[in-house]
Amino acid sequence: MQTNMNLFQLSDQESFAAGIDVPISAPSFALQKLENFTILFICQGNARLEVDFQRYDLQPRQVMKLLPNQFFQCLEVSVDFRVSYITFTPAIMHEITVRFDPSFFAFLKQYPLSPPLTADKAENHRHLLQAVYDIYMERTHTFRLPIFKNFLQNFLMEIYDKTKALFLHRNAANTSRQEELLEKFISFVFQHSGTQREVQFYADQLCITTRYLSSVIQHLTGHTPKELIDIRCIQEIKMQLRTTNKTMQEIAFELDFPDQSFFARYFKKHTGLTPVAYRAQKTEV
Known part of the structure; x- marks a missing residue:
């Protein structure tokens, strides 16, 4: 079985x-x-x-x-x-x-x-x-x-x-190009959001301006590029907190945060919990 x-x-x-x-x-x-x-x-x-x-x-x-x-x-x-x-x-x-x-x-x-x-x-x-x-x-x-x-x-x-x-309810000619851009953006976010959290990085990868990227992504998803990047980055952090015994400093360094304090503030801003509190909560469960 x-x-x-x-x-x-x-x-x-x-x-x-x-x-x-x-x-x-x-x-x-x-x-x-x-x-x-x-x-x-x-x-x-x-x-x-x-x-x-x-x-x-x-x-x-x-x-x-x-x-x-x-x-x-x-x-x-x-x-x-x-x-x-x-x-x-x-x-x-x-x-x-x-x-x-x-x-x-x-x-x-x-x-x-x-x-x-x-x-x-x-x-x-x-x-x-x-x-x-x-x-x-x-x-x-x-x-x-x-x-x-x-x-x-x-x-x-x-x-x-x-x-x-x-x-797919949108105009096909223009939308096809925009949807292709969306898929490429999402693919890059899945690959790099653990360490790259600025919209400029993804705009550079796609060879477009941040303004155009923001316009397309918000139009197709209802979210800004930054929101999608942060959502995926938080998921990466949660994965580390729940599946490893790495210290906060080690995780912050691995995910390219300036320091442990910035890392903790970033996580709390998006989840309402400190990384330590989140790990303790999941351990208890």
Whole structure:
């Protein structure tokens, strides 16, 4: 029986994995930074997860999409909790979504959990997941990987179609360029926000002015670039505080803060707690 959330891991010999109606008997309380893409279909029961330190309550017929570099923790599961899943590498994701609008990935980051599917839609998902699982189990099939990619692309196209209906309501010509800029900005933030917290750095990476970057990001997300940078940086700090025994001085140095005092003020400004208080609170829990 599955006793933790190691379904996110891939062996060195595999670029994808799948499971059907897998029982999760106990949550994995260890906070982790994901390396692969995972799609979870909730078959039965309920669970509470944290993704990038935001809580989500899962129920049957929902689909959760998890991306590399997101912070994940399973907090609670019911005794009857079961999922079907597909886990695959970033290289596969890039190959099969090369023609998707960049806004699709921004949407996945912002809305990882879908509303519950209708019974008919849920049944369609089950059939597709079963087909993926069947080809996963055929280890000697000559065309195993291409068939998997085809199934996965069909699955993501279904999600993508709903994404366009929910998310892409803007003028296509201008928006396409802006959404591409948004995706690149978010990608840079995921890579560098631990140590780079100024908007100018990201504007330089994108070869645009800070004014134009701020205009585009606020228009598409409702947040300023600085707000998104700080949100991700705080997530990086929380990860360090909850998963390491590093001192405040060590964390401040590693994340390129001028000193420990500045680091503590920055964290308290965005969370209402000092780093020491946050670590103590999570240790007690």
